[in-house]
Every structure is written in C-alpha cells, then in structure tokens.
Amino acid sequence: MLAFVYGQGGCILQQQQQHSLQTRRCFLGNQNYFVGKNNATGKNTKTVVFKRRKQVVAVQTSHVDSLGGTRDQKKNQVEFTQVPDQRGHFGRYGGQFVPETLFFCLENLTKCFEETKDDPEFRQELNSLLKDFVGRPSPLYFAERLSSRYARKDGTGPKIYLKREDLNHTGAHKINNSLAQCLLARKLGKKRIIAETGAGQHGVATATVCARFGLKCVVYMGAKDMKRQSLNVFRMRLLGAEVREVTAGTGTLTNALSEAIRDWVTYPEETHYIVGSVSGPHPYPLIVREFQSIIGKETKQQAKEKWGSNPDILVACVGGGSNAMGLFHDFVAEPNVRLIGVEAAGEGLDSQKHAATLTCGQLGVLHGAMSYVIQDEDGQIKEVHSISAGLDYPGVGPEHAFLKDTGRAEYVAVTDEEAIQGFKLLSRMEGIIPALETAHAVAYLDKLCPTLSGSPNIVLCCSGRGDKDVHTVMEYLKEKGDSDIHLDDIIS
Numbered sequence: 001m002l003a004f005v006y007g008q009g010g011c012i013l014q015q016q017q018q019h020s021l022q023t024r025r026c027f028l029g030n031q032n033y034f035v036g037k038n039n040a041t042g043k044n045t046k047t048v049v050f051k052r053r054k055q056v057v058a059v060q061t062s063h064v065d066s067l068g069g070t071r072d073q074k075k076n077q078v079e080f081t082q083v084p085d086q087r088g089h090f091g092r093y094g095g096q097f098v099p100e101t102l103f104f105c106l107e108n109l110t111k112c113f114e115e116t117k118d119d120p121e122f123r124q125e126l127n128s129l130l131k132d133f134v135g136r137p138s139p140l141y142f143a144e145r146l147s148s149r150y151a152r153k154d155g156t157g158p159k160i161y162l163k164r165e166d167l168n169h170t171g172a173h174k175i176n177n178s179l180a181q182c183l184l185a186r187k188l189g190k191k192r193i194i195a196e197t198g199a200g201q202h203g204v205a206t207a208t209v210c211a212r213f214g215l216k217c218v219v220y221m222g223a224k225d226m227k228r229q230s231l232n233v234f235r236m237r238l239l240g241a242e243v244r245e246v247t248a249g250t251g252t253l254t255n256a257l258s259e260a261i262r263d264w265v266t267y268p269e270e271t272h273y274i275v276g277s278v279s280g281p282h283p284y285p286l287i288v289r290e291f292q293s294i295i296g297k298e299t300k301q302q303a304k305e306k307w308g309s310n311p312d313i314l315v316a317c318v319g320g321g322s323n324a325m326g327l328f329h330d331f332v333a334e335p336n337v338r339l340i341g342v343e344a345a346g347e348g349l350d351s352q353k354h355a356a357t358l359t360c361g362q363l364g365v366l367h368g369a370m371s372y373v374i375q376d377e378d379g380q381i382k383e384v385h386s387i388s389a390g391l392d393y394p395g396v397g398p399e400h401a402f403l404k405d406t407g408r409a410e411y412v413a414v415t416d417e418e419a420i421q422g423f424k425l426l427s428r429m430e431g432i433i434p435a436l437e438t439a440h441a442v443a444y445l446d447k448l449c450p451t452l453s454g455s456p457n458i459v460l461c462c463s464g465r466g467d468k469d470v471h472t473v474m475e476y477l478k479e480k481g482d483s484d485i486h487l488d489d490i491i492s
C-alpha cells in the first residue's frame with residue numbers, strides 16, 4: 001500500500017515507492033519518481049511521493065502510457081488550447097495528489113465527464129435547465145454611469161460592461177457548475193452530494209440543485225464563514241441541506257475543503273463531491289472550467305452583437321478562480337484580449353493578512369493539486385485573510401498558476417478597504433449591490449482605467465450579488481466610523 005497524506009504542504013523533497021512490482025526509479029530534471037506495473041489493475045503506474053521534513057505530505061499516482069515516460073513529459077511545449085493534458089497537468093501545475101481510494105472515484109468521474117459532456121441528451125437537459133431554472137443567458141450590461149467616471153475630456157475612455165452572473169438563480173455564477181455536476185452525479189448513480197463553501201454561494205447553489213433533484217446534500221462550512229454569511233447558512237438549511245460547521249484551523253474555506261475531502265475518502269461509493277471552483281485534483285479544474293465557460297461563450301456572442309468584435313479586456317475576481325476561468329476560457333487562445341484576475345490583498349500585501357495567492361504564493365500542493373499556495377518556508381499553509389469569504393483561501397486553481405507563469409493573464413490584488421469602496425461605487429453608480437468578491441474586481445477599475453488609452457471595451461464579471469455581505473459591510477463601516485452612510489439608527 002502507498003503511504004498517503006493528501007497535500008497539505010508544499011515542498012517537494014523526494015519520492016518513494018512502497019508497493020507495486022517491477023518498479024524502476026527514474027529521474028527527470030530535479031524530479032525523481034517510480035514507475036511500475038500495478039499487478040491488480042494491469043496498468044502502468046507512476047508514483048511520486050512528496051515529503052517535507054521526512055514526513056510524507058502527498059502521494060501522486062497516475063497511469064502512464066508506457067514505463068518509458070508520461071504523456072506530459074513527452075510534450076515539452078504546451079499550447080493554451082491543449083491544457084490540461086490527459087492527466088490534468090497545466091504545465092507543471094494540477095495533477096492528482098489524492099489517496100488511492102479517491103483515485104478510482106476520480107477516474108470514474110473523468111470517464112463519465114468525457115463520455116457525457118458532448119452527449120446531445122445531456123446537453124439538451126443542461127441547456128434547458130440553464131435557461132428555465134437558472135435564467136441564462138445572463139445579460140451583458142453596459143454600465144454607462146460607471147464608464148462615465150473614467151471618460152476623458154475628449155469623449156474617449158473605457159466602456160465598461162458587466163456580465164451579470166448576479167442575476168442567476170441563487171445570485172451568483174456558482175449554480176452553473178453545481179447544476180451540471182449534479183447531472184453528472186445522477187449519471188454516476190450517486191445519491192449523496194457533498195460540497196464545501198466559503199461565501200455560502202456554492203453551498204446555496206448546491207443545496208438548490210439537490211432540492212431540485214431530490215438528492216441528499218451535506219455542506220461543509222468554516223465556523224467563521226458561518227457567522228459572516230449567516231444568511232446563506234439559513235438559505236441552505238431552508239433548502240433541506242445539512243450544514244456542517246468546521247471549527248478546525250481558521251474556520252474558513254480551506255478547512256471546509258479539507259473536511260469535505262475527508263468525508264469523500266470515508267464514503268466514496270455513494271458520494272459525489274461537487275467542488276465549487278477550478279481547484280482540487282484532476283478532473284475538477286477541467287470540469288468546473290467547462291461548466292463555467294458558458295460565461296465567456298455568452299460574452300463572446302453578446303460582444304459580437306453589441307459592438308461587433310471581442311472585448312479588449314476581461315476583469316474578474318479570483319478566489320479559487322472559477323468565475324475568472326469561466327470568463328477567460330473562450331478568449332485564452334486570443335492574444336489580443338487582455339485577461340486580468342483580481343485577488344484579495346486583505347489588509348495589505350505587507351501585512352501578512354491577505355489572500356493574494358498568485359501575487360505572493362509559491363509552488364506547493366493543496367487540496368489535491370499542485371499550484372501556487374500561501375505557505376511558510378516549511379511548506380505549512382499560512383493563515384490568510386480577506387473581508388470576502390469567497391476569496392479567503394490560500395490556494396488557487398492550477399490553470400491560473402499556468403496562465404500567470406506563461407504571462408497570458410495578469411494578476412493583481414485589491415485591499416479590503418478598496419473592495420468596500422468598490423462595493424459602494426457599483427451600488428451608487430449603477431444601482432447594483434455586488435458581492436464583496438465582485439467588489440474587488442470593481443475596485444480595480446480605479447487603478448486600471450487611468451492607464452488605458454482610446455476607448456477599449458472592458459467586460460467585468462459581476463460574479464454575484466451583495467445581499468449576503470450587507471452585514472459585513474455595515475460592521476466594517478461602523479468600525480471605521482464611516483459617516484457617509486448613517487448607521488447609528490440601524491446597527492448598535
């Protein structure tokens with residue numbers, strides 16, 4: 001049997017193999033690993049064991065074409081349109097750092113996804129539900145007053161459009177993925193759904209589709225997030241889901257994810273785990289990207305109808321990265337479209353209280369995949385902070401790490417204070433109260449727009465609505481002594 005821990009740390013020190021006959025030790029650059037034939041399955045297997053301070057922190061097992069090398073090793077040039085490879089690698093990122101029990105669930109899921117995603121019956125059912133249950137397509141809305149803020153005296157200036165995912169049923173982009181994965185779960189014959197949630201939007205979306213399909217639903221949520229997103233906790237319970245409080249660690253999204261994976265390891269047969277972002281082990285980054293890519297597909301079509309060409313710039317907030325990847329995906333292979341992801345700088349990048357993983361993190365393994373991770377020099381995951389529960393996560397989807405390293409996308413960070421200003425700005429300029437996550441992207445416009453020339457078309461993903469965050473913002477403003485909104489008679 002393989003020793004196993006599923007990636008809670010980052011440093012790669014060495015690899016080892018404790019099972020399998022006919023193993024052979026191999027070296028590739030600074031990586032060494034074992035290949036061998038698994039006699040039980042008859043498949044060629046590559047095993048990499050990651051250690052930190054002589055402790056095993058992660059084991060990656062993958063099937064390979066031959067004992068001479070893996071598919072990804074044979075390719076040294078990866079095109080944007082070719083990622084991930086068949087083993088879920090985005091360049092050096094991604095993969096499957098999971099225990100063997102889950103490895104077979106992931107294989108089944110990959111197979112089911114590949115067989116189903118283009119199946120006309122599946123597509124028809126999904127499209128019909130997206131239209132009539134979710135309310136798609138979501139509008140591409142010209143934010144006229146917001147654009148006028150950045151207009152120059154000569155009449156030029158950026159034109160800002162909002163992709164209105166906040167208008168989806170349940171109020172965010174998360175339902176695109178939860179709905180489609182629920183249909184996959186049904187195909188896999190799974191009757192029990194689990195999910196993790198930070199802001200509660202993925203939890204609410206999953207509880208909603210489970211209610212729709214009559215499936216049992218368990219949602220893991222950090223204790224701190226349950227407090228700051230209490231409205232969403234109530235919504236999930238109302239929808240019939242069981243919300244399990246996670247008190248471990250910081251009581252935020254990262255701990256909820258760990259608990260959900262633990263649950264899945266314990267009940268793999270009957271359970272499907274609906275991961276809420278483009279993170280986690282392969283095939284999740286691929287599956288979630290596919291089901292969220294409707295955001296970018298619609299945008300492309302709507303942009304063509306509105307101004308006859310692609311947008312010039314796409315802007316989206318990045319927690320795990322699903323709304324950003326959903327918007328970016330159809331444009332990644334089009335180099336003229338600038339892609340900008342906005343992370344949470346919390347109380348400032350120098351404060352150590354932030355969640356800007358791509359801006360400040362390093363290579364590591366978290367929740368089943370290799371990506372950027374916020375960690376200390378020993379590879380221990382560090383506590384992160386953002387006023388926005390959905391961005392309060394020390395990891396990020398592996399494709400974003402790949403897009404950053406290749407220079408295809410830019411990643412920037414916005415503080416809590418700036419996000420609050422973005423929250424107020426969109427509310428007052430457009431009559432749209434955004435989610436605090438979205439408010440990060442809105443706030444970045446103040447930095448971006450003065451640097452632009454001409455009149456570029458910017459599409460900003462309005463990933464969710466802000467009802468869930470109103471209490472957090474009220475408390476923040478009260479603490480800061482904000483006199484702009486009179487709070488004394490509504491908050492004690």
Ligand SMILES: Cc1ncc(COP(=O)(O)O)c(C=O)c1O
Nearest residue numbers: 201319320321322323390463464
């Ligand atoms: C409204 C909203 N936007 C964005 C996010 C961040 O997630 P992701 O980066 O996967 O889009 C969340 C997460 O909960 C969210 O609720």
